[in-house]
Amino acid sequence: QVQLHQWGAGLLKPSETLSLTCVAKGGSFSGHHWTWIRQAPGKGLEWIGDITFSGSTVYNPSLKSRVTISKDTSKSQFSLKLNSMTAADTAVYYCARRQVRTDWFDPWGQGTPVTVSS
């Protein structure tokens, strides 16, 4: 059963770049899509983007100009970069798996709280 573990810097200054990585343990990596989702404090969930099993990426239009999702299949890892961070990007960031030909996310990583503050 796959488990996701994520890490990255949790405190950034405005204009810096967020960098998070997620590793999938205990299951197949190459045959699935991989996703980043965030949740601002006290708010709901916002899909950031996917990297598909074939390596193509799809991003939320609201973040598309600032987001890059990549993966390293040899390490069963995928990563998120979000540049030009502002206080509005303060959130808990989650990684998740989306199986091919499905529309839902399962499982999720434990979440990484990210604060943007000068």
Add this chain to the structure above:
Amino acid sequence: IVLTQSPATLSLSPGERATLSCRASQSVSGSLAWYQQKPGQAPRLLIYDSSSRATGIPARFSGSGSGTDFTLTISSLEPEDFAVYYCQQRTDWLFTFGPGTTVDIK
């Protein structure tokens, strides 16, 4: 597509039935899923394809609906069910979540 969830808060006692609604602004072309989130935890998939229970989810959780109207029902609330519930859909290449319904203890 915008998802609206109602009520925003549902105050019930253990053993009672909970009925949560998720309404889409347009017909959902993909499938609809439901998640449970407890404080300090990541969301957990409960229901996918509107009515299929995810692995390990108790039978007291059920989902129904199609088109624009979907329902999550918890037949008899257990103490561990008090949490926030989100619906989620995909249309084209955009995934969106509803704002959530909080089920709290009356």
